[in-house]
Amino acid sequence: MGTYNSEVIVGLKEGVLDPEAETIKRSLERLGYDLKFIKSKKLFEIKLDAESEEDAKEKVNEMTKRLLANPTIHEYKVDIV
């Protein structure tokens, strides 16, 4: 049993409307910046005990599928850091 740190990044799938990013883009443009593209993502840092790195990744993957992300609109990436 060891303690592992993981990072989960959840973002919208390509093609899914991102009103938050659009709003931020407009505000940045108001500040005078010229943007080609912006996308917002959520980062979760999770510390947990697990049998192995593999086990930790499996557990975090499961948490992400069950709650942190919604497969209808999200894609995600899980890393043990």
Added chain:
Amino acid sequence: MTIAVIKFGGSNCEKDTVRALSYLGIESKIVWYKEEIPEDTDGIIIPGGFSYGDYLRAGSMAAITPIMDSIKCFSEDGMPIIGICNGAQISCESGLTPGLFTTNKSCRFICKNVYIRVENADTIWTERYEEREVIQIPIAHGEGRFEIRDEEMKIMEKNNKILFRYCDENGRITDESNPNGSKNNIAGILGDKNTVAVMMPHPERATLPELHLMDGSKILQGFLR
């Protein structure tokens, strides 16, 4: 006839819902989400509000509470169940109904009366309306934009699972009459069984005469068997 109105931490439409039901002569009881659903329950409403402060995604946290598993079991038995506003978000997040409701296209919280069109009048929720009837009803949400995978959308349309669409006062389905950017102007849908419905507009706020808008009352009358 007793309807269970499920209350989560952050629900705030449960009393309005009970009052609207009472006006229609339907008995109801507020059930805290940690309690068992009473045995004499004939129908369930998941009311509006901001369960768990809308953290993560609206409805996502309430969706994984054990009471939702009970509600899914009741839904399979054909019990009438309707999720309204936050209740709709919770139902979709829990998988009771497909798709999900996410951030409005404008990113703004929208609170106003809108028009919706009855797309399927062959359900307990809409049998008192005419097919394609236009009704006026309030919405109040920040995350009401319906999203679903294209292939699932096709199946829903094919199986007549669209209950209401946002429209203009003449019943035309236009971008301008779509308040939140919902896919295909969807305002309400049906579950696997047509006795399960979810909708972002608030029928309980369009039921009492003192609110001067009663177009939603026939939806809640769906509980009257």
